[in-house]
Amino acid sequence: MELTRAVGENIKRIRKSKKLSMERTAAIAGVSRSMLGQIERGEANPSVAVVGKLALALKVPAQVLLENDAFEPLELVRELDTKPVRLDGGKAVLRPSFPYDDVTRQENFFLDLYISARYAPEPSVPGCICHATVMSGSVKLTAQDEDFQLLERDALRFAADRPYRFENMTNSTARLLLSYRYLK
Incomplete structure (x- = not known):
């Protein structure tokens, strides 16, 4: 967004959130x-001086x-616009859902684990957390030196900056949604 427009929208949003009229804000x-x-x-x-006055007001x-x-x-x-990565000899497929976003500081992936598949990525950057949600199947998730048996619609949040792994525990495909959040 253009900076001039962003400044205007920021001022208007903050002014309204403080329940100030334009007249009152301008006067202050x-x-x-x-x-x-x-x-x-x-x-x-607006000049730097005017931005300063408005910030004070x-x-x-x-x-x-x-x-x-x-x-x-x-x-x-769209799924067709993303490129899957095959892992574990093709038994695991990792597909981006939403790419990394600088504003939200997160990214999302779909993970399909076929029969006997395992997925053990390298630990992420310090401060990264993952929310793993099982959409179908049953998965053993090892994180922070603990094993968790996750069933359909179970979710687990864990530190992704330490070793972790997923294992399909069923005779059908297990599907997960992985959301990674990078803390400041």
Whole structure:
């Protein structure tokens, strides 16, 4: 998103969350109401001094008004657009669901474990956690030196920055959803 528009949207969102009118916010900040309206609509590029005044009026750090994460809340990922990776001699298939996103600091995968399949990835970066949800089948998940028998719709959160592994425990395909979150 363009920075000027992002600043305007940030100001408007924060102003409304504090239940302040445009008139009141403009008066506190010492800017005209029309200037504030232009800034909120992304039609005017405020100076550093004006951003500072608005931050004081809204009682937030100026950097909050400058945040521009370009996050798009609506995103469609189709299976045909993702590339699966075959592991464990082809008995395990890892397919991205959502690629890594800098804003949410997470990524998601589908994991299919065929009969007798195992998946033991390298530990992730420090501070990474995984939410593993079994969509079908039964899986033995070893994490943090403990074994867990997970059945359909069971979920387990664990530190993914330590060794862990999944094993299919049934005579059919086990399917999981893996969500990795990278903490700051």
